[in-house]
Amino acid sequence: MLILIVGCGRVGSSLARTMLADGHQVSCLDEDPDSHARLELGLDSSWEDAGGQFTVGTGLELDALLTAGIEDADVFVASTNGDNTNIVIAQIAQLRFRVETVITRILDPYRAEWYEKQGLRTICPTRTAIEMLEHDLKEIAAARPQEAYDGG
Amino acid sequence: MDNGGSRERDYMLIVGAGKVGWNLTRELIDKGNEVTLIEADRERYLTVEQELEHRVLYGDASELWVLERAGIGRASMVIAVTGDDEDNLLICQVAKDKYGVDRVIARVNNPRNRQHFELLGVKPYVSATDLILRLIEREVPRYGLVHLLDLADAKIEIIDLLIGEHAPVVGKRVDELEMPKGSLLISVLRDGTGFVPTADTTLTAGDEVLAVLDPRVEDELTQYLGVDEGTAIDRTPS
Numbered sequence: 001m002l003i004l005i006v007g008c009g010r011v012g013s014s015l016a017r018t019m020l021a022d023g024h025q026v027s028c029l030d031e032d033p034d035s036h037a038r039l040e041l042g043l044d045s046s047w048e049d050a051g052g053q054f055t056v057g058t059g060l061e062l063d064a065l066l067t068a069g070i071e072d073a074d075v076f077v078a079s080t081n082g083d084n085t086n087i088v089i090a091q092i093a094q095l096r097f098r099v100e101t102v103i104t105r106i107l108d109p110y111r112a113e114w115y116e117k118q119g120l121r122t123i124c125p126t127r128t129a130i131e132m133l134e135h136d137l138k139e140i141a142a143a144r145p146q147e148a149y150d151g152g
Numbered sequence: 153m154d155n156g157g158s159r160e161r162d163y164m165l166i167v168g169a170g171k172v173g174w175n176l177t178r179e180l181i182d183k184g185n186e187v188t189l190i191e192a193d194r195e196r197y198l199t200v201e202q203e204l205e206h207r208v209l210y211g212d213a214s215e216l217w218v219l220e221r222a223g224i225g226r227a228s229m230v231i232a233v234t235g236d237d238e239d240n241l242l243i244c245q246v247a248k249d250k251y252g253v254d255r256v257i258a259r260v261n262n263p264r265n266r267q268h269f270e271l272l273g274v275k276p277y278v279s280a281t282d283l284i285l286r287l288i289e290r291e292v293p294r295y296g297l298v299h300l301l302d303l304a305d306a307k308i309e310i311i312d313l314l315i316g317e318h319a320p321v322v323g324k325r326v327d328e329l330e331m332p333k334g335s336l337l338i339s340v341l342r343d344g345t346g347f348v349p350t351a352d353t354t355l356t357a358g359d360e361v362l363a364v365l366d367p368r369v370e371d372e373l374t375q376y377l378g379v380d381e382g383t384a385i386d387r388t389p390s
Contacts, residue, residue: 060238060265084214084238088268095271110216114250 002027004073004099006059006089007080008035011105015077017043020052027053029068030080059089070097078104083111090120165190165227167213167243168234169200172259176231177204188222192234213243216250224251233259237268244274310338310364311373317357319378327351334366335373 001024005012008030016039020026028039028047033056039047047054057064059078070076076093078086083106090104104122106112112124162185166173169191177189189204191197192212200208211218213232224230230247232240237260244256258274260266269275315322321329326337326349340349341360347353355361365373 060268062267082238084236084242087242088238088272091272092268108215111214111246114216114246118249 001025001074002069002072003075003077004029004065004068004070004093005077005079006030006068007078007086007105008032008038008054009079009081010038012077012079013038013041015079016052017041020050025051025053027055027068027073029055029057029059029064031056031058059085059092065092065097070099073097073099075099075101075103078102080105083108087111087115087120094120162186162228163223163226164188164229164231165213165219165222165224165247167230167232167239168259169193169196169208170233170235172233173231174200174204176233177207181207190218190222214239216246219243219246219251224253227251227253229253229255229257231257231259233257235261237261237265241265241269241272241274245272248274307366308364309367309370310362311370312360312362313374313377315355315357315359315361316378319357321355321377322357324355325351326353326355329355330376331363332365332369332372332376334369336364338362338364 003016003019003024004027005016006029008016008028012028012030013035016026016028028035030036036047036054039052039054043050053069055064055068057067059065059080070093073093076090076097076099078090078093080086080089086104086106090102093099094102102121104115104120106115106122106124107126109124109127109130112122112127116122164180164185164187166177166180166187166189169177169189173189173191177187180187187207189200189208190211190213191200191208192210194210197208197210201210209218209222211221213219213222213234224247227247230244230253232243232247234240234243240258240260244258247253248256256274258269260269329337331337337349339346339362340353340355341362342356342358349361361377363373363377
């Protein structure tokens with residue numbers, strides 16, 4: 001399986017290493033050449049020697065996407081640090097290149113929800129954080145005596 | 153907040169209070185439209201707010217609640233003219249597909265991104281009024297040539313270019329020009345004033361001209377009007 005990851009920050013680079021270690025082909029695209037170093041964190045060899053691919057460019061540049069191998073990609077992950085960028089490039093991958101599986105990171109919960117309905121597979125870390133915090137807080141609240149509600 | 157369905161005037165949302173957005177808002181208000189301008193930069197918002205007051209709203213129009221607070225539900229037109237193509241693209245996409253806005257106009261800053269607008273079905277809606285309003289735009293480009301408008305379906309585009317110092321057309325009258333077939337000079341911006349050239353208008357170096365043309369003669373026209381060598385030209389490969 002060829003996985004193309006656009007946006008090689010903390011999320012993208014970690015994902016890339018994991019999937020490479022699992023034996024998949026992984027290609028990363030990032031506009032910042034320095035992000036290559038992040039891919040090699042904890043690796044004994046270089047990213048390329050480990051079998052990975054890295055391309056400098058943005059997801060809006062068709063040339064960069066082609067170099068990164070989008071035409072052969074089975075999975076496309078949009079994980080840059082910008083919601084707008086992710087939403088646009090995910091749609092490019094889906095509509096122009098017909099990548100089979102496209103996953104998009106969208107921080108804004110409302111837009112994540114709407115684009116999900118439009119057929120984009122989305123991951124919303126904000127929503128996840130809210131749900132986890134709510135869950136924790138409710139547990140904490142339930143374990144405490146109900147002093148605040150006396151005489152409710 | 154719901155004002156009901158029937159309205160006499162169009163309600164327009166403009167996103168991005170740069171030179172284009174601000175001037176457009178002013179002109180559209182003068183023409184009797186109800187307009188709200190949305191600006192995401194606090195400093196810029198405060199500057200513009202001194203003139204436009206309640207008609208400018210502070211917020212990031214990429215966020216749905218900002219659009220909703222601006223009343224997108226009753227807007228008949230959304231014009232996204234920020235300096236960021238991704239913002240313009242998604243604001244128009246959401247306006248059209250989520251809120252059912254009939255007409256959207258998106259500004260394309262980088263001509264290379266035109267294909268993405270096309271792909272997502274966000275097409276500029278163009279009228280004569282828009283062309284006139286665009287003359288007001290005084291953003292002299294760093295590039296020799298700027299695509300203002302691209303009617304891909306009609307195979308017509310409008311470009312903005314600067315007459316170079318050594319251009320062969322400097323000092324020539326309009327009726328002496330040998331414009332490539334399929335191109336037409338529609339306006340000249342000189343010393344901050346835009347006008348429609350006549351046969352006896354003489355072109356000078358530093359004139360910023362707008363031309364409407366068949367995209368196929370773009371190279372020919374650019375060479376003919378003589379963008380100075382070394383000037384960066386940002387252009388979509390054909």
